Amino acid sequence: MRINGRIAFSLLLIAMTAIAIVMALQWSFKAAFFPLVTAVPLLILATAQLMVDLIGRSPAEENTRSDLDFTADISPEIARRRTVAIFAWIAGFILLVFLLGFSLAIPIFVLTYLASQTDAGWWLKIALAAAAWGCFYGLFDRLLHLPFEAGRIQTWMGWG
């Protein structure tokens, strides 16, 4: 039997619910009551969904409601590559924030993204990166005085 994404997702849901039930069974009645009341029927429903996935009806036959239709105009290979790329950008941004803090991560991220993903002129790229930093600094730092953690590198260097 070939496990496709839909089956894997249902299995993931079942696994998470089963773990939740096992954990909840070790708690006091008060703490376990609500999680069990929700997790037990969820386990039943998710298992039923898995059965449906295994029977293998197409999504069109299922009368489900998905509120975002992913584009079908792009070949699956390109779509997969672009999906991985955007998640890598997201991970990269979080890593930058962790290492350098928002204040430095924002202009570096915007400039790098624009440089690699668009063919806009350098002046526009620099102006947009500066605008992003300006909005961050003006609104979050100066106006709202929100505290932002210093990056790990600044902390290690003793600058944070």
Next chain:
Amino acid sequence: MLDALAESLFLILQLKTFMLMMLGMGLGFSVGLLPGIGGGATMALMMPFIFHMTPVEAFAFLLGMHSVVATTGDITSVLFGVPGEGACAATVLDGHPMAKRGQAGRALGAALMSSLVGALIGAAVLAVSIPVVRPLVLSFGSPELFMVTMMGIACITSLSGLGARGQLRGFSMGLFGLLLSTIGTERQSGMLRFDMGLMYLWEGLDLVPFMVGIFAVPEIVNLAVRGTAIAGERPNERLRSGVLEGIKDTFRHFWLVVRCSAIGVLVGILPGAGGGVAQWMAYAHAVQSATDATDRERFGKGDVRGVLGPGACNNSKEGGDLIPTVAFGVPGSGATAILLGAFIIMGLTPGPDMLTKHLSVTYSMVWTLVIANIITVALCLMTLNHLARLTYVRGGLIIPFVLLLIFLGSYTANKSIADLLVTAGCGLFGYFMMRFGWPRAPLVLGFVLGKLAETYLFISIARYGFEWLARPMVIVLFLLTLFVIALPYLQDRRKRRRRSTHAD
């Protein structure tokens, strides 16, 4: 009463008061665009500035700020699929697909005009109902509030596909949302649940990183995959006519807007329910207004009724929220709880005095809601053409800015890098949900209602045992919940019967 109404209008239109209201509106406008920083948080940040103001000036400043937050929150929901406020998530479901179809102007016109109508209805109800609403609020204890959350959860039937498999997925996700809401410290026993040894999870998952991840990240992925502008390769919509069409839509579906406004006012009056619940109930009601299964299938794909319902409800809720706050000092939401602090700073005591000695202050709040919303909507309508053009800017130029909006907004929830990781994790989960046809709305609805439901259930059992099940209002609400569950099926059956009668 009419004298007090006229006097309070005069007070609001004084130059200093009016300018303070405009300043508050400007702040509210900026904050509404950012996910994470809610109107309540901004109100708290601005609280130190009201010490030297008169009560009318202070409430004009604070309420002017708060009343426009939901309106501008709809703008990012429509344009980028990023809910600007927790209470604007439902607008994403149909508003953003409209933007992707090149109808951003129409969606924004509809969102803004329905917001204005909702705000005016909320303000009108606030003006006339304070003296008469007392019995309703006092008759709602924790058992009744628990049943209201159950009624909210019952809306899952409308937020999922009508077929058995659609319902299966919808209810699975609703239950999963309820289960996720139990992460963190259990309030009765103090026991930690599903905390995985992480201190970050002791307070539970925060709504903002969760919701922004589930809704906004999959939209960004889709935009990056398409490699086009948000509106695709479509020719520029005739923006002016698009906006006008959206405004007309509000009046074409006027009774839907009125009904959703009523939902907002009612949920606003009930302490603790909040906009997170009201918007989904209004959206579910909009879906229920579909004439048949085919009509119903249009929701989630860019149906303007899915924008009108939550838009109206979000703003009418503000008027409803203020009713118990002003009349009894019982805040209807987090933001009005902070507003209650302003009452204390101003030396005012919510309650009967607000209906006698300080009636002009009370009515100045009504006028602030009315005037602030009219000005905001007018200003937005004037600038809407430029805002809607953003959907025609190349995706490559938009994506980094939307990512900043998403992650900066999420970070403000707990000021922790873990907020960013939760957003990215929820985004990945949301992406796979979309990939495999699972609905997102029931998940968020279950998550929003989970904590409330558990708290009210425990208080009900601790206070009344199981006798609360026999309380008259609980029975009425239980029957209403059954009706909400059955309504889509009843509508479908009636339609089919009518069709077969016509065929005969």
